[in-house]
Amino acid sequence: MDHMNPKDIIICRCSDVTLFDLFELFEQGYRSFEELKRIKRVGMGPCQANTCGKMVQWEIAKYFKIPLEEALFHNLRPFTLGIKLKHIKEGSDT
Amino acid sequence: MMTKADVVIIGGGISGASIAYHLAEAGVKNIVVLEKQYMTYGATGRCGAGVRQQWGTKMNCLLAKKSVAFFEKAQSILDYDGDIEFKQEGYLIVASDAKETETFAANVALQNSFGIPARMCTKEEAQEIVPHLNTDVIHSAAFCPTDGHLNPFTMTDAFFKAAKRLGVHYYDHTAVTDITMKSGKITGVMTERGFIETDTVVNAAGGWAKEVGAMVGLDIPVYSRNHEILVTEPIEKIQGPMVISFSKNIYCQQTPHGAFIMGRGDKDAPKGHDMGSSWQFLEAMAKTVSELLPPVGELRVIRQWGGLYNMSPDHQPIISASRDVPGFYIACGFSGHGFMLAPMTGLLIREMILGQTPSMPLEALSLERFEGQEIEELETSVV
Numbered sequence: 001m002d003h004m005n006p007k008d009i010i011i012c013r014c015s016d017v018t019l020f021d022l023f024e025l026f027e028q029g030y031r032s033f034e035e036l037k038r039i040k041r042v043g044m045g046p047c048q049a050n051t052c053g054k055m056v057q058w059e060i061a062k063y064f065k066i067p068l069e070e071a072l073f074h075n076l077r078p079f080t081l082g083i084k085l086k087h088i089k090e091g092s093d094t
Numbered sequence: 095m096m097t098k099a100d101v102v103i104i105g106g107g108i109s110g111a112s113i114a115y116h117l118a119e120a121g122v123k124n125i126v127v128l129e130k131q132y133m134t135y136g137a138t139g140r141c142g143a144g145v146r147q148q149w150g151t152k153m154n155c156l157l158a159k160k161s162v163a164f165f166e167k168a169q170s171i172l173d174y175d176g177d178i179e180f181k182q183e184g185y186l187i188v189a190s191d192a193k194e195t196e197t198f199a200a201n202v203a204l205q206n207s208f209g210i211p212a213r214m215c216t217k218e219e220a221q222e223i224v225p226h227l228n229t230d231v232i233h234s235a236a237f238c239p240t241d242g243h244l245n246p247f248t249m250t251d252a253f254f255k256a257a258k259r260l261g262v263h264y265y266d267h268t269a270v271t272d273i274t275m276k277s278g279k280i281t282g283v284m285t286e287r288g289f290i291e292t293d294t295v296v297n298a299a300g301g302w303a304k305e306v307g308a309m310v311g312l313d314i315p316v317y318s319r320n321h322e323i324l325v326t327e328p329i330e331k332i333q334g335p336m337v338i339s340f341s342k343n344i345y346c347q348q349t350p351h352g353a354f355i356m357g358r359g360d361k362d363a364p365k366g367h368d369m370g371s372s373w374q375f376l377e378a379m380a381k382t383v384s385e386l387l388p389p390v391g392e393l394r395v396i397r398q399w400g401g402l403y404n405m406s407p408d409h410q411p412i413i414s415a416s417r418d419v420p421g422f423y424i425a426c427g428f429s430g431h432g433f434m435l436a437p438m439t440g441l442l443i444r445e446m447i448l449g450q451t452p453s454m455p456l457e458a459l460s461l462e463r464f465e466g467q468e469i470e471e472l473e474t475s476v477v
Contacts, residue, residue, distance in 0.1 A: 034132050038139060038247035039176065041351070046327045046396050078371050082327055082394030088380035089391065 011059070012052040014045020019059065026063045033057065033074040043074055046082055096263050098291045100124040101447065102283045104270050104306050105298035106131075107138035108246065108433050109425045111253035112440030113296055115172070118260035120444055125262045126290060127254075128283070130269040134250050136300045138433055140369070140401025142323060142345050142357050144336045145434040146185040146241040147210045150201045150475045153410050153458045154431070155208045157438045160453070164437035165244055174252035178245055179350045183334035185241035186215075186223055187475075188232040188386070190341040195234040201475065202236050212238035224337055226389045231342075241336065243347060246433055253440075273309040273422075280310065280421045296423045296443060301367060301402030303426030310419045314412065315464050316427040317365045318402040321357060322375035326393035328352030337387060338477055344382045345477050346390065354390055356383055359403070359430075359477055369400040403430040407464050409473035413439055414461040415446045423447060424461055430476055 006020035017040050025036055033056055036042050042056060043049030049056070053073060060071035101117060103110045106129025114127050129135070145165060147158040164171070165180050189195040198214065205212045213236070220235035221227050254264060265287070272284040273295055282291045297314075299306040307314035329352055336347035346356035358379055376398060384391035406412055406427030416422040423446060425432075425439045432439070442459070445452050457463065458471070 032132055034135070038134055039251060044397075046394070048396060077397050077399050079395060079397065082396045084392060084394050085326070085380045086384055086391035088376055088395070089384045092377040092381065 011055050012042040012045065014047050014051070015041040015043075017042040017052075022056070022059055023063070031060070031064060033060065033072060037074055048079070049074055095265065095288050096124070096126050096290060097288065098124065099126040099263075100292065101126070101294045101296065102290055102292045103127045103296040103298055104283070105129065105136070105300055106133045106264065106266055107136050107298065107300050108134070108250045108253070108436040109300070109439045110296070110298040111250045111257065112436040113298055113425065113443045114262045114264070115253045115257040115260070116440035116444040117447065118257050118262050120448060122448070123261060125257075127257075127262060127264045128268050128270055128285060129264070129266040132266045133254060134247055136302075137401045137404070138246050138250055138300070140323065140399060141246055141433045142347070142355055143243055143246050143349060144185065144241070144345060144347060145180075145244045146238065146336070148185055148187055148201065148205055148212050148236060148238050148241065148475065149473060150197075150204065151410060151471050151473045152204070152208070154473055155205055155210060156454050157411070157435045159208055159210050161435050161437040162240060168249070168252060168437070172252045172256040174248070174255065176248045176251060178249045178252055180242065180244045181350050182240050182242040184223070184237055184239045184336070186220060186235050186237050186335045186337050188220065188227070188235045188337065188339045188342075190231070190339065191233050194341055197474075198234070198236040205238070210238060211240055212236055223335060224333060224387075226332065226387055227337065228386055228388055231385055237335070243336065243349060244434070270306065270309070275310060278419070280419065294421045294423070294447060296425065298425045300426065300432065301404050303404055303424070307424065310416070310422050312416060312419060312422070314424065314426065314461065316404050316406050316412070318367055318404050319365055320363050320368050320370065320400040321359045321403050321430065322371060322398065322400045323355060323357030324376070324379060324395050324398035326354040326390075327396050329393065332389070333387075339386065340475060340477060342382055342386060343477060344379070344386065346383055346387060354393055357477070358382065367402065369402060371398045371400055404432070405429050408469045408471060409476050411435060411439070411459060412461050413442050413456070413459040417462055429473070
């Protein structure tokens with residue numbers, strides 16, 4: 001994988017963020033998952049970082065040469081799965 | 095870490111970022127911004143990303159109009175390499191009954207007197223602006239085409255990047271633990287990472303502004319309260335303006351990225367710093383939005399969160415120098431609207447610190463206006 005172009009490695013499929021995008025942000029001084037989210041929407045799409053979350057965490061640890069547990073995961077918020085607003089409404093009507 | 099500063103700003107949200115930029119741009123050196131968490135952790139990063147000029151008080155109208163004028167040019171003024179996503183497609187404020195229509199008409203007249211291009215609309219005209227609006231549940235609407243959407247993250251980032259280029263020192267994950275004083279004057283700021291000597295401190299701590307005020311012995315008459323919000327999956331563009339209703343308790347817009355954001359307040363929510371999410375909010379929001387904007391009910395919610403409104407007694411901001419503590423400046427109590435007013439917050443605080451002629455009258459924004467006074471002018475246009 002190391003010989004692949006980082007521009008061709010998609011990290012976040014929902015928001016179309018590549019490894020190259022992450023490297024650019026790291027170089028600009030953004031170090032945490034929360035900051036990456038805010039600038040590039042990584043992990044903010046329909047999967048809510050269920051696909052990319054671990055990869056982002058891993059890349060932060062690798063780039064800044066810190067233990068994985070020090071590369072903090074993003075804040076987990078509801079929902080786990082997308083639910084239609086009308087289904088929430090119908091559920092509360094019954 | 096700097097050990098001495100000319101100005102220390104507490105808070106890494108939009109207000110702190112704008113104040114830092116405006117001071118640096120005027121040539122102030124040795125500016126330090128301290129943030130306990132990370133950029134936009136608080137209300138800025140949790141807000142509804144709306145910018146409006148349709149207010150019911152003179153002060154809010156003036157602050158908002160001048161702020162919009164800044165946002166229109168912010169991308170180039172700040173020479174930002176990202177995108178602040180300022181989209182001026184309006185705010186449509188719907189009235190539920192004749193009484194609300196009457197209030198809006200008076201507000202629109204006030205707004206027009208300051209050059210804000212708002213207008214009243216019939217139900218039918220409102221539906222031309224937002225085709226999927228359910229006109230059965232509204233009486234009329236007010237519309238201002240130059241209101242709109244702005245990305246809270248990138249707007250704050252744009253201020254900070256420009257500020258850093260001008261030499262501002264920004265430290266995140268650095269909590270302020272105390273402000274030290276001697277003979278009634280500020281001598282420095284104690285942080286988790288060391289002491290910074292200074293005689294000038296700006297309190298831009300948003301939901302925690304009261305606690306920061308207490309560090310210099312001030313009792314700022316504000317409180318914080320959780321307001322909840324959610325975001326849906328992104329879809330193709332179907333809605334230009336933000337749609338809001340005070341009586342139905344909702345604001346809802348489609349961001350340029352395609353997702354719908356919507357929020358509402360709960361006046362029974364306890365005061366404090368809880369920023370949690372509740373199923374009660376979700377149910378109430380699902381009902382309200384399905385009724386007012388039926389097709390939006392088909393969208394999937396992907397995330398919900400909460401953020402703090404820092405409420406002042408008259409729902410207008412406190413942008414003020416402290417009379418009792420020399421060198422202490424306050425920008426708080428925005429009552430849910432600090433993001434959209436931030437350019438003026440930064441400018442006015444700069445003018446106060448540098449002793450420049452203020453861009454607008456400041457009495458109605460002062461901390462002292464609440465002393466022994468009845469509220470003269472209450473802003474009621476708040477969701």
